[in-house]
Amino acid sequence: MPRGVKVLLDQLKPSHSARWARFYQASTGASNTDLRAKIAEMVPEEREKLKAIKSKYGKVSLGETTVDMAIGGMRGIKGMLWETSLLDPEEGIRFRGMSIPECQKKLPGVKPGGEPLPEGFLWLLATGEVPTKEQVQALSEDLKSRSKIPGHVFDVINALPKTAHPMTQLTAGVMALQTESEFAKAYEGGLHKSKYWEPVYEDSMNLIARLPELAAYIYRRIYKGGDVIGADSSLDYAANFAHMLGFDDELMHELMRLYLSIHTDHEGGNVSAHTVHLVGSALSDPYLSYAAGMNGLAGPLHGLANQEVLRWIQDVVSDIGSEVSLEQLKDYIHKTLKSGRVVPGFGHAVLRKTDPRYICQREFALKHLPDDPMFKMVSKLFEVVPPILLAGGKVKNPWPNVDAHSGVLLQYYGLKEQNYYTVLFGVSRAMGVLSQV
Secondary structure, three states: OOHHHHHHHHHOOOOOHHHHHHHHHHHHOOOOOOHHHHHHHHHHHHHHHHHHHHHHHOOOOOOOOOHHHHHOOOOOOOOOOOOOEEEEOOOEEEEOOEOHHHHHHHOOEOOOOOOEOHHHHHHHHHHOOOOOHHHHHHHHHHHHHOOOOOHHHHHHHHOOOOOOOHHHHHHHHHHHHHHHOHHHHHHHOOOOHHHOHHHHHHHHHHHHHHHHHHHHHHHHHHHOOOOOOOOOOOOOHHHHHHHHHOOOOHHHHHHHHHHHHHOOOOOOOOHHHHHHHHHHOOOOOHHHHHHHHHHHHOOOOOOOHHHHHHHHHHHHHHHHOOOOOHHHHHHHHHHHHHOOOOOOOEOOOOOOOOOHHHHHHHHHHHHHOOOOHHHHHHHHHHHHHHHHHHHHOOOOOOOEOOHHHHHHHHHHOOOOOHHHHHHHHHHHHHHHHHOOO
16 A cells, blocks of 8 residues: 555544544443444544545556466455555564554453453454453453354254364354344345445344354364353353353463454455455355355365464374474474475465464463473474575575464363364454454
8 A cells, every 4th residue: 555545544534423423322322332332433534534545546556466466366466455454574463553462462351461352352453442441341241242143053053964074064154144134134125325334233243242152062063962061151252262162271261362362363365354355345244254254264275274283293293202302303394395295384475574473372382381292392393494494495484373383272271173273263353354344
């Protein structure tokens, strides 16, 4: 995006939006802890910003397009407006301009120094503002009030064999939820396009609220004999999800808060985010759009990477043991590369430094499980692999990405069913993509 566009965004001032928002809050009883009221306040201003950008910069070129870009799946082509996050090759992901360490410091958690609550990330992504503790608490309660799933959704899932992939069951469940779409009903009733955002907001929030129970039901159905665990209304979004999966260790709750937060968004060019955005542009409701994106996430080149990394690390341990020297590990890596195989979990299409999502997971492990043999292996790989890849001269980014670590953390706390990991990713990603619908 040209620098002038950013300047314009920074300089544009609210017009009548504040007055309109005060009217909305007075007429609905909404308070400053109400996310819907905040969005209502922002809508007029954001529309004016977009009009101004189109008017002033509509004819500005965003760059050249090459044949390689087209053949490579539009890689490197600037072709989308994505406001919730920015992926910088040197700095990594920023959520509304904030790095992961900044989010960990500024967003509310359950306790001081704890991991940020995903509800806080949702508020940040949707509004661009750091929420207060009260706003996060109100949002958490709102999501709880929306979380009930109609019985027919479970009937649809139960019609599938238990051997169906967890992602197949997830997308089937989401499609079954689509019968509840407020946008589909409102559009059929002739809703004016200036009001589209209202039922889209309701659909998005309802879907985000219902995903943990839906995902947990699938997990318990496949792996735990159908022994379903009910929600605990005293817990936050991530902790309740972990509870319904069957994990009540407070550190697992903290890990789930971290995992769901850092996977929420990663710019808009990846398959799942782009798909949701693309399908939504046809005025498909959030359920249809999100389900389409999850089918993209289920692909082995997108959402399956973390389980492939974990399997590879387990193979390393099986082949040469966990208590290996760095020299032994170097020899193993060299043999792996010479055989034509890759070292999974290292490198990224955009990043040119260590993924900050990897770093925050490493810090979590250093704090809570420093002596775990699998974590020690991850640490050794962190030390050994990048120099070898750099020396080979073929890899632009030899540094570990988010997938190099997440599977090891999940299995440490007992979530060992690797085929399910993509579902966790999908639950998290809903917050980012649905903030853009």
